[in-house]
Amino acid sequence: MAVLDRSLASSSPGEAVRLPVASRLHDWVVTADHKKLGLMYIASGLVFFLVAGVMASMMRIQLAFPQNDFLGPNTFNRLMTMHGTTMVFFVGMPMFFGFANYLVPLQIGARDLAFPRLNAFGFWMFLFGGLLLYFSAIGSEGLYGAGSTPDVGWFAYAPLTSRTFSRGNATDYWILGILLSSVGSTATAINLVTTVATMRCPGMTLRRMPLFVWILWVDAILVLFVLSPLTAAQVMLLFDRFLGAHFFDTQAGGSAVLWQHFFWFFGHPEVYVLILPAFAIASEVIPVFSRKPLFGYPIMVAATICIGMISMSVWVHHMFVVGLEPGANTFFAASTMAIAVPTGIKIFNWLGTMWGGRIRFRVPMLWCTAFLVEFVLAGLTGVILATVPIDWQLSDSYFVVAHFHFVLIGGLLFNIFAAIYYWFPKATGRMLDEGLGRKHFFWFVLGFNLTFLPMHVPGLLGMPRRIYTYMPGRGWDAWNLVVTAGVAVQAVGILFFLWNVISSLRGGEPAGDDPWDAWTLEWATTSPPPEYNFEEIPTVRSRRPLWDLKHPEDPDWRWE
Amino acid sequence: MSAPRDDGSESIRMPAPTAWPMLLAAGICLGFAGLVTNAIVTVTGAGLAVIAARGWIREVLPVQHLEEVELRPAALRARDVLPSTARVDHLEVGRDGHRMRLPIEIHPWTAGLGGGLIGALVMALVAAAIGVATHGSPWYPINLLAATVMPSLSGAGTATLEAFDPTAFGLASVIHLLASLLVGALYGLILPLVPRHHVLVGGLVAPLFWTGLLWAVLGVLNPALNGRIEWPWFVLSQVAFGLAVGWFVSRREKIATLQDVPLAARAGIEAAGLGPGRDEA
Numbered sequence: 144m145a146v147l148d149r150s151l152a153s154s155s156p157g158e159a160v161r162l163p164v165a166s167r168l169h170d171w172v173v174t175a176d177h178k179k180l181g182l183m184y185i186a187s188g189l190v191f192f193l194v195a196g197v198m199a200s201m202m203r204i205q206l207a208f209p210q211n212d213f214l215g216p217n218t219f220n221r222l223m224t225m226h227g228t229t230m231v232f233f234v235g236m237p238m239f240f241g242f243a244n245y246l247v248p249l250q251i252g253a254r255d256l257a258f259p260r261l262n263a264f265g266f267w268m269f270l271f272g273g274l275l276l277y278f279s280a281i282g283s284e285g286l287y288g289a290g291s292t293p294d295v296g297w298f299a300y301a302p303l304t305s306r307t308f309s310r311g312n313a314t315d316y317w318i319l320g321i322l323l324s325s326v327g328s329t330a331t332a333i334n335l336v337t338t339v340a341t342m343r344c345p346g347m348t349l350r351r352m353p354l355f356v357w358i359l360w361v362d363a364i365l366v367l368f369v370l371s372p373l374t375a376a377q378v379m380l381l382f383d384r385f386l387g388a389h390f391f392d393t394q395a396g397g398s399a400v401l402w403q404h405f406f407w408f409f410g411h412p413e414v415y416v417l418i419l420p421a422f423a424i425a426s427e428v429i430p431v432f433s434r435k436p437l438f439g440y441p442i443m444v445a446a447t448i449c450i451g452m453i454s455m456s457v458w459v460h461h462m463f464v465v466g467l468e469p470g471a472n473t474f475f476a477a478s479t480m481a482i483a484v485p486t487g488i489k490i491f492n493w494l495g496t497m498w499g500g501r502i503r504f505r506v507p508m509l510w511c512t513a514f515l516v517e518f519v520l521a522g523l524t525g526v527i528l529a530t531v532p533i534d535w536q537l538s539d540s541y542f543v544v545a546h547f548h549f550v551l552i553g554g555l556l557f558n559i560f561a562a563i564y565y566w567f568p569k570a571t572g573r574m575l576d577e578g579l580g581r582k583h584f585f586w587f588v589l590g591f592n593l594t595f596l597p598m599h600v601p602g603l604l605g606m607p608r609r610i611y612t613y614m615p616g617r618g619w620d621a622w623n624l625v626v627t628a629g630v631a632v633q634a635v636g637i638l639f640f641l642w643n644v645i646s647s648l649r650g651g652e653p654a655g656d657d658p659w660d661a662w663t664l665e666w667a668t669t670s671p672p673p674e675y676n677f678e679e680i681p682t683v684r685s686r687r688p689l690w691d692l693k694h695p696e697d698p699d700w701r702w703e
Numbered sequence: 704m705s706a707p708r709d710d711g712s713e714s715i716r717m718p719a720p721t722a723w724p725m726l727l728a729a730g731i732c733l734g735f736a737g738l739v740t741n742a743i744v745t746v747t748g749a750g751l752a753v754i755a756a757r758g759w760i761r762e763v764l765p766v767q768h769l770e771e772v773e774l775r776p777a778a779l780r781a782r783d784v785l786p787s788t789a790r791v792d793h794l795e796v797g798r799d800g801h802r803m804r805l806p807i808e809i810h811p812w813t814a815g816l817g818g819g820l821i822g823a824l825v826m827a828l829v830a831a832a833i834g835v836a837t838h839g840s841p842w843y844p845i846n847l848l849a850a851t852v853m854p855s856l857s858g859a860g861t862a863t864l865e866a867f868d869p870t871a872f873g874l875a876s877v878i879h880l881l882a883s884l885l886v887g888a889l890y891g892l893i894l895p896l897v898p899r900h901h902v903l904v905g906g907l908v909a910p911l912f913w914t915g916l917l918w919a920v921l922g923v924l925n926p927a928l929n930g931r932i933e934w935p936w937f938v939l940s941q942v943a944f945g946l947a948v949g950w951f952v953s954r955r956e957k958i959a960t961l962q963d964v965p966l967a968a969r970a971g972i973e974a975a976g977l978g979p980g981r982d983e984a
């Protein structure tokens with residue numbers, strides 16, 4: 144990470160003299176600048192992404208053939224747990240906070256977040272939490288005395304997490320790593336909520352705020368609502384494990400289902416916490432590359448708020464197989480299907496934005512377009528799973544795994560790539576290479592579909608998730624081989640991406656202030672922006688302040 | 704800090720870099736890490752946290768520590784955003800085959816409900832007639848409908864299905880009425896959106912479409928029922944329904960919608976800027 148950071152820092156054109164490495168590193172460590180912290184979030188997220196990606200590939204190699212012995216059951220469980228935990232808490236979350244940190248102040252015409260030092264604190268809590276989790280690989284007393292990462296799965300169901308079934312303290316590492324990084328996330332969420340509420344530049348009413356900022360604002364509020372139940376449950380679990388409490392101990396009158404309620408009351412909104420930044424990115428990229436203002440801005444805001452609220456009332460769809468009473472199942476099936484409505488509205492609005500526009504299929508737009516396609520598929524399998532009797536069949540099968548990878552990769556990751564291609568020029572002053580970007584796009588999208596489309600089928604054929612191997616002859620073999628082959632194709636895409644980032648950092652085409660002919664305030668300052676963002680705090684009169692300047696004959700404010 | 708510089712000075716005051724937040728985070732994390740390592744780690748962490756918290760507090764109280772950041776030399780600042788030479792092209796209805804179909808006028812929703820009621824009646828008559836023609840009993844189709852929710856009927860023999868059963872009659876009527884009202888309401892809403900051939904779409908295409916759908920899934924949903932349905936007659940009664948609803952709906956007066964009024968106005972918000980374009984802000 145440090146390597147990436149330093150090179151990002153040094154590419155600033157303002158820096159005439161190159162400082163020695165140690166002092167440049169020192170600059171990053173003590174910084175309270177939202178842009179540096181944003182880049183640190185994104186860079187550490189990328190590193191965690193690569194690590195968790197390697198874990199995923201190892202699991203797929205194991206599953207490529209029946210009765211393979213590439214990994215043993217214990218290793219498999221650890222990899223599976225660390226992969227899931229990392230991707231959600233140490234990739235998805237820092238990507239959200241990274242882009243929010245970097246872009247929200249720029250887009251609302253502010254010089255920094257409301258609490259710059261708290262921002263630094265939030266980042267370091269997140270990073271140290273992640274490092275503690277990974278330290279378990281050496282530090283924890285595993286079953287055999289050697290280090291061992293947690294192996295209870297990313298949702299750590301009770302009673303598996305009790306002392307009886309989780310010996311050693313790997314599970315405690317899981318609790319503490321997430322608990323600590325959640326403190327950081329809470330701090331940063333408070334910071335974002337306050338910043339958007341109080342630091343918008345003159346003229347930027349809520350109705351003129353870029354939709355990107357709107358969505359991240361709602362997202363930050365959602366984080367505040369849902370992280371606390373997770374933290375509460377984790378503290379209870381710590382009590383169970385250290386002080387002999389019985390919250391989740393069914394043998395002593397506790398309730399294992401209680402953990403599920405707590406976890407999924409956090410867990411479902413969490414997946415929306417992860418996907419909302421993707422929506423924010425798409426809402427920024429699609430209009431710029433369609434050369435049209437976003438279609439249905441007020442409806443998009445309303446849909447975002449609806450999603451935020453409904454997402455807190457659907458969690459039991461992860462618990463249909465628990466055996467709750469039919470009334471509960473019915474309610475949560477209905478509410479789950481209801482959330483597809485505002486989500487669908489968004490899809491139509493993005494399509495409406497593209498409709499009749501002069502679309503430029505540059506790399507960011509390619510990713511967003513692919514996102515629209517994949518995300519519709521992902522939503523459809525979601526609604527299928529929301530149907531209780533079908534879920535009874537498919538829950539805990541590879542069908543669910545296919546569903547959520549479609550949302551998280553086809554939805555979230557595609558947009559993160561779009562965002563990286565779109566804002567890399569702003570952050571570094573250099574363009575990413577278009578040709579390499581297209582190769583990255585092509586290989587990755589192909590590999591993604593090769594992996595996750597066929598993955599639905601073994602799920603339908605009854606292949607359970609979280610198994611480390613399976614018997615031949617159940618009709619799963621060929622499918623699993625194809626799925627694993629797809630991973631190799633995706634890896635080629637990722638290599639193009641890494642190569643692109645590294646080579647463009649050194650020798651990419653200079654970007655200029657506004658390479659995409661875009662409309663929001665971050666493009667009104669230099670690339671990379673100075674520490675203080677703007678010499679003069681801008682004043683805006685519409686949702687697209689740069690459009691107004693570029694088209695004085697037809698400014699947006701005339702229509703507002 | 705965020706106020707514009709109106710004094711023309713060449714520097715901006717920004718929060719000074721500080722290591723205290725990082726050290727506080729390190730202290731807190733070490734403090735908890737002691738739980739899984741060694742008590743000494745907790746003690747160290749707690750100590751570090753206290754020191755860092757003190758440092759942080761003194762960093763911001765009584766006044767926060769700011770530093771002057773020199774503005775970049777003018778040559779390195781952002782260029783002014785200049786007017787574009789590109790012409791703005793407004794999308795207009797009818798150009799390049801672009802079409803826009805806003806439901807400016809629609810049938811009132813009550814038309815759909817009324818149509819549903821009429822359709823329900825017509826369909827019931829047709830179905831009863833078919834029952835008499837094929838089984839000599841008007842109750843036969845009614846009992847079949849009730850069988851979807853009455854397990855006792857779905858396994859019953861033909862004789863039972865031809866006899867009158869008050870429970871079945873009640874249930875079937877409720878299902879029939881509800882379904883008819885819902886479908887009628889849908890018709891009322893959707894028909895005006897279909898550009899042309901209302902009678903064809905509403906009377907033939909749509910009933911065929913959902914009969915096909917039912918035909919495909921009924922074997923899974925209710926195999927017993929599936930075995931008994933006579934599809935040609937079923938289609939006939941559906942078409943009768945579709946024609947009746949379509950006829951009723953299309954005869955009702957249309958009403959104007961607020962489609963071409965801004966959302967805020969429709970939501971009843973009265974505010975500056977909602978009206979047509981202005982020249983000065």
Ligand code: HEM
Pocket residue numbers: 298414415417418460461479480482483486521522523524525526527528529530534537538539543546547550551554555
């Ligand atoms: C149309 C919207 C959606 C619907 C109706 C939906 C529905 C569901 C249902 C019913 C399940 C539970 C399956 C089971 O475990 O038996 C599920 C699992 C899951 N969904 Fe979705 N979903 C939707 C969108 C999303 C989005 C946007 C995300 C994330 C960005 C997401 C992420 C997940 C994840 C991670 C799981 C699995 C959690 C686990 O068991 O480990 N879903 N979804």
Ligand SMILES: [Cu+2]
Pocket residue numbers: 410411414457458460461
């Ligand atoms: Cu969910």
